Amino acid sequence: MRTTRRTLTAAAGLLLLFAATVPASAQPPERGVYEISAGAQERVARAGVDVLGVRDGTLTVVASPAEVASLRAEGLDLRPVGDVDRVLAERNPDRRAAPGDFPAGDEGYHTYAEVTAELRQAAQDHGDVTALSSVGESFEGRALHLVKISDHVERDEAEPEVLFTCNQHAREHLTTEMCLHIVQRFTDSYGHDPVVTQFVDSREIYVIPTVNPDGAEYDIAGGRYQGWRKNRQGEGTDLNRNWGHRWGCCGGSSGHEGSETYRGTAAFSAPETKAVADFVDSRVVGGTQQITGHIDFHSYSELVLWPYGHTTDDVGEGMTPDQAQRLRSVGEEMAAANGYTPQQSSDLYVTDGDINDWMWGRHRILSFTFEMYPADGPGLDGFYPPDEQIRPQTERNDAAVDILLREAGADRA
Known part of the structure; x- marks a missing residue:
């Protein structure tokens, strides 16, 4: 029987929890997930950060502490959404797959x-x-x-x-x-x-x-x-x-x-x-x-x-x-x-x-x-x-x- 993985909705709730508990003034994680409001696309592109997606003008990005500091120095408002490593830890199941295979529950994907x-x-x-x-x-x-x-x-x-x-x-x-x-x-x-x-x-x-x-x-x-x-x-x-x-x-x-x-x-x-x-x-x-x-x-x-x-x-x-x-x-x-x-x-x-x-x-x-x-x-x-x-x-x-x-x-x- 395949192990059912947690849903995207559950992961979304987890990230919202992170957003509520990680203040903007806290030390940024090594790979933090942030939201940036509309109008910042050009500055974000120049910064070289990893843009995960754009929806209704809001960018979701992954940024390092140095990138966060640089973007905030330009006056951009970065709202913390989560920590990549913590999200991946939650996303990956406790039961490891065979080496070289997809995580347990996602074996339908092809290596x-x-x-x-x-x-x-x-x-x-x-x-x-x-x-x-x-x-x-x-x-x-x-x-x-x-x-x-x-x-x-x-x-x-x-x-x-x-x-x-x-x-x-x-x-x-x-x-x-x-x-x-x-x-x-x-x-x-x-x-x-x-x-x-x-x-x-x-x-x-x-x-x-x-x-x-x-x-x-x-x-x-x-x-x-x-x-x-x-x-x-x-x-x-x-x-x-x-x-x-x-x-x-x-x-x-x-x-x-x-x-x-x-x-x-x-x-x-x-x-x-x-x-x-x-x-x-x-x-x-x-x-x-x-x-x-x-x-x-x-x-x-x-x-x-x-x-x-x-x-x-x-x-x-x-x-x-x-x-x-x-x-x-x-x-x-x-x-x-x-x-x-x-x-x-x-x-x-x-x-x-x-x-x-x-x-x-x-x-x-x-x-x-x-x-x-x-x-x-x-x-x-x-x-x-x-x-x-x-x-x-x-x-x-x-x-x-x-x-x-x-x-x-x-x-x-």
Whole structure:
């Protein structure tokens, strides 16, 4: 019998208790959770703190004592919500899982070894439409799996290509399940579901289920959640600040290695981002980029985001008003399908060196980020929804995925 874990509601109550018992004047914990009122997004982004989520203008962040002192010196009101290590201690069950597995009660999530096994099984069972390879290796030497799904999978056909990437941030395990669901849906249902069959016959679908396998494995080390975000290179690089378009330009990342939004020593200094970028670059055939649509899955907040992230202007450099409107229109249609909130990425807060800006800025790919379930959370626990949510929250995006596949075949704006 699976041990039932405490609910998010219970965790929320725990954090509210912390908020009531930890005065702002107390010594901040080493990793404190704080709420900051609306209007502070730019200053918070520049500080390099870990933004857990934004809801109705209120930011929930994790900050060190030095970061807390710096932000308060700027006049920001940081309301203590909890202590990360205490929250994780409460979140992790007393009964330890087997080393390398998810915490007891969350075994429905897939470890790297289990992801690998699932992908190999899909390629074996559906070899007529499925090919498994990799785009390269992670810092610690794990293969960055790449699945191709197409009716003539062994050939490079003149068909629109679509890429789905997941798990750039280590603790966002629900996103890996999203990419696995895409693989399973477009292989198991091929020849049975007419919508799936039509897309597999007319598109080349690529899926990278985990861009950050090292960080994801570290996050469940010892069968207990660690709250880890970055890769495992040195003190860790935030992979979604390491992409080459306007890298480090605009106060949307940190140059401090200990920061949760550390952008690395240079664009693509992380082997994971370089490997994925090299693959995307390789899809330029005869001077034309074959990948025309892309979704990068994250958690949490239930948002559909589109470029640009590095500027609050609706139309940035290299983007016409018509192109900006197309990004918005597709994003809004997908959000209507899955019930997320649509917005330009920088409306949340400014980021530079992110994957969507690079995909569009370099290749004019219709590129979006989906921030998955939950819509909001009590802080860090929002990254760890119960495994009972895997199926409903991945299936929830089926229609939105189909919209992108449809749009990938449309004429480029």
